[in-house]
Amino acid sequence: MIPIIGFTALPMSANDIGDEANKILRKHQGSVLFRPESVNVEWLVELVLSEYGYCMELKPDTYFADDIEAVTDFQTRKVYIREDTYNKLEKDDGRARYTLAHECGHVVLHTEQWLQKLATAARAVDITKVKPFISPEWQANKFAAVLLMPEQTFWPAYCDLVQEQDMLNGFEIQELASIFKVSWTAVEKRIESLRKKKGLLM
Numbered sequence: 001m002i003p004i005i006g007f008t009a010l011p012m013s014a015n016d017i018g019d020e021a022n023k024i025l026r027k028h029q030g031s032v033l034f035r036p037e038s039v040n041v042e043w044l045v046e047l048v049l050s051e052y053g054y055c056m057e058l059k060p061d062t063y064f065a066d067d068i069e070a071v072t073d074f075q076t077r078k079v080y081i082r083e084d085t086y087n088k089l090e091k092d093d094g095r096a097r098y099t100l101a102h103e104c105g106h107v108v109l110h111t112e113q114w115l116q117k118l119a120t121a122a123r124a125v126d127i128t129k130v131k132p133f134i135s136p137e138w139q140a141n142k143f144a145a146v147l148l149m150p151e152q153t154f155w156p157a158y159c160d161l162v163q164e165q166d167m168l169n170g171f172e173i174q175e176l177a178s179i180f181k182v183s184w185t186a187v188e189k190r191i192e193s194l195r196k197k198k199g200l201l202m
């Protein structure tokens with residue numbers, strides 16, 4: 001999921017990235033933009049991959065370094081995914097779903113750029129040192145967050161929940177995680193970024 005050596009991507013704002021993810025949702029599963037529900041991420045990503053000429057290939061866990069769950073290979077147009085991560089999709093595991101959405105972000109946002117960089121023999125860089133807006137990892141994470149938790153339905157669902165009285169602390173996180181089938185961490189980050197976007201104090 002997070003290769004250290006990569007390339008700097010063309011700068012993209014969170015809004016531009018969100019537009020790309022929304023385009024895909026509108027085309028394939030528009031209902032998620034109207035009511036709070038989970039994206040059928042496995043089906044959706046396979047569809048998008050085939051549109052870009054990619055396919056998904058399962059690899060044994062030993063194929064990957066410790067904390068890597070999937071890798072996008074732009075040259076061979078393959079998304080390699082750990083077998084155990086893939087199996088967790090069946091159980092609607094939030095982290096596995098996010099991993100798949102993240103790789104989909106690389107395919108959509110970076111395929112053309114990567115091929116052009118290859119043609120110009122650009123030097124690989126340590127992407128942990130590049131600024132967020134040109135980091136392919138930051139961009140793919142933003143894409144995944146929007147794909148799994150579209151603002152149009154996630155934000156109203158969040159507002160409804162926090163307005164409920166007698167609410168236990170953390171209840172809304174748990175509720176949103178189960179509606180959108182994502183991890184608690186993903187929900188917390190999405191709330192934080194939407195609150196910032198809307199100019200609300202943290």
Ligand SMILES: [Zn+2]
Nearest residue numbers: 001002137140
């Ligand atoms: Zn990545």
